[in-house]
Amino acid sequence: MKTAAIEVTELNQEKMAKSALKAYFNIANAWQLSTPQQKVLLGVQADSTFFKYKKGDVKSLPHDTLERISYLLGIYKDLQILLPVTQAADQWVKKPNRAPLFGGKSALDRMMSGNVADLYVVRKYLDAERGGWG
Numbered sequence: 001m002k003t004a005a006i007e008v009t010e011l012n013q014e015k016m017a018k019s020a021l022k023a024y025f026n027i028a029n030a031w032q033l034s035t036p037q038q039k040v041l042l043g044v045q046a047d048s049t050f051f052k053y054k055k056g057d058v059k060s061l062p063h064d065t066l067e068r069i070s071y072l073l074g075i076y077k078d079l080q081i082l083l084p085v086t087q088a089a090d091q092w093v094k095k096p097n098r099a100p101l102f103g104g105k106s107a108l109d110r111m112m113s114g115n116v117a118d119l120y121v122v123r124k125y126l127d128a129e130r131g132g133w134g
Contacts, residue, residue, distance in 0.1 A: 078126035
């Protein structure tokens with residue numbers, strides 16, 4: 001019986017990984033991100049790993065990768081709420097921003113540091129802008 005529980009857990013991890021990556025690549029496409037930008041946001045350095053992920057050839061994802069995708073999903077959701085015109089919401093990440101957090105650069109510039117903390121900061125900024133928990 002213990003084996004069945006492990007199989008279910010592994011199946012759930014695989015489902016979660018595939019779903020998370022599908023959502024991530026849909027956002028990357030909507031934001032028109034280059035492959036190098038996608039790799040940085042996803043926290044992946046190796047081309048082989050990145051293209052495996054892109055094909056959905058994955059059984060599980062590292063916690064760091066899931067955390068990154070979670071923040072990016074939240075950023076995407078916040079933008080859809082704040083800017084209900086899809087094109088404007090999708091373009092926002094690349095536009096210069098005068099908020100002190102961005103110093104005249106875009107949110108994408110901030111997120112391209114490669115640090116999970118910068119994804120978190122952008123997410124919290126947008127949560128606060130929409131009146132959510134900030």
